[in-house]
Amino acid sequence: xxxxxxxxxxxxxxxxPDLEASLAMLEAAKRVGITSIVCTPHVxxxxxxxxxxxxxxxxxxxxxxxxxxxxxxxxxxxxxMELGMEWADRLHFDGTNEFLLELSSRCHKHxxxxxxxxxxxLQGKGYTVIIAHPERYRAIQEDVGLARDLVRMGCKLQxxxxxxxxxxxxxxxxxxxxxxxxxxxxxxxxxxxxxxxxDLFAEAKRTYRTRGAHARV
Numbered sequence: 385x386x387x388x389x390x391x392x393x394x395x396x397x398x399x400x401p402d403l404e405a406s407l408a409m410l411e412a413a414k415r416v417g418i419t420s421i422v423c424t425p426h427v428x429x430x431x432x433x434x435x436x437x438x439x440x441x442x443x444x445x446x447x448x449x450x451x452x453x454x455x456x457x458x459x460x461x462x463x464x465m466e467l468g469m470e471w472a473d474r475l476h477f478d479g480t481n482e483f484l485l486e487l488s489s490r491c492h493k494h495x496x497x498x499x500x501x502x503x504x505x506l507q508g509k510g511y512t513v514i515i516a517h518p519e520r521y522r523a524i525q526e527d528v529g530l531a532r533d534l535v536r537m538g539c540k541l542q543x544x545x546x547x548x549x550x551x552x553x554x555x556x557x558x559x560x561x562x563x564x565x566x567x568x569x570x571x572x573x574x575x576x577x578x579x580x581x582x583d584l585f586a587e588a589k590r591t592y593r594t595r596g597a598h599a600r601v
Contacts, residue, residue, distance in 0.1 A: 386489050387585070388422045388477075388515060389458060389484060389542060389573035393440040397431040397432060397433060406444050410451060412582040413574070416589070420466040421450035422477055424484055427467075434474070456479070458516055460486045461502060469505055472554045476511055480564050484542070485510040496530055511527060517544040517575065519560035522599035528559070531568050541568050544575035545585040 389400025392409045400406040413421060423444070425437045441455045445502075456477040464471065476483045483506055487499060503513050515534055518524045518541050524531050531541060546552060547560035563569055572592065574585040 385417050386420045386422065387418045387574050387576075388425060388456070388482070388514070388571060389424050389544065389575045390421050390441055391425060391458075391575070391577045392421060393423050393425050393437060393444060393462045395426065396433065396437045396440045397426040399425070403447060405548070405578070407447060408526050408579050409582070410444075410448060413576070414451070416582050416586040418574070418582075418585075422454045424454040424456040424458040426460065427457045427475060428463045428486070432463060441508055456482070456484060458484050458486050460488075461499060462488065464502070468601050469502075469509075472506055472509060472511065481511050482514055484514045484516055486516045487518075489520050489522065491521050493527060493530065496523065496533070500533075500537065503534075503539060507538060510531070512540065514540045514542050514571065515544055515552075517547075517556070517557040519543060519547050519563060523584050524563075524570065525559045528562055528568075532566070533569055540570040542571040543569050543588070545572055545588040546575060546581060548584050548588050548591065560592075 391397055392406050394400050394403045400409055423441055426432065428450050445453050455563060457475045459475050471484065472580040488495065506513050518531050535541060541563065543560055547556040550557050574581055576582055
């Protein structure tokens with residue numbers, strides 16, 4: 385079972401602060417049945433340091449005892465626009481054509497015209513766009529039709545497991561349930577920043593289903 389969104393790399397964003405914490409998170413992931421992890425540090429200010437993140441990945445992999453780890457990124461839309469679309473070729477998941485895109489939590493419906501252009505451009509480059517935690521976005525909380533539109537465009541939607549406790553911003557459980565009820569999610573991910581988040585992942589996996597299966601890989 386793959387966890388495709390996780391802030392487990394040591395010392396590079398608001399996730400694991402050091403290698404000891406990273407390894408504790410890895411053990412927690414194993415306990416809830418995760419068999420591989422895509423490490424997805426934030427590509428947004430103030431965290432993004434490309435070389436430091438690659439070094440952190442190499443450090444964790446060297447201490448992970450052979451556990452399957454892949455390098456990926458959680459790419460904030462505004463930061464991608466700042467960097468330029470040419471950076472997309474450096475920020476997809478290693479070994480796949482998947483691209484994890486984060487929108488603004490405070491976005492409005494009119495922002496989706498810009499998001500859609502970016503998504504079409506990424507798809508034109510051959511990427512499968514995964515939208516991180518749509519339950520967190522104000523515009524989707526107000527109009528679930530925007531999530532339907534993303535799915536019709538060919539995007540995959542990823543629930544972050546902390547929605548079962550209200551989510552990062554405290555308002556995600558109800559919109560997440562509606563997206564599950566409408567069968568719009570393709571994935572549940574831990575989005576883990578610390579050990580305790582894997583307990584929420586286990587609860588989400590037990591309780592909710594994606595379009596294919598529990599915590600689809």
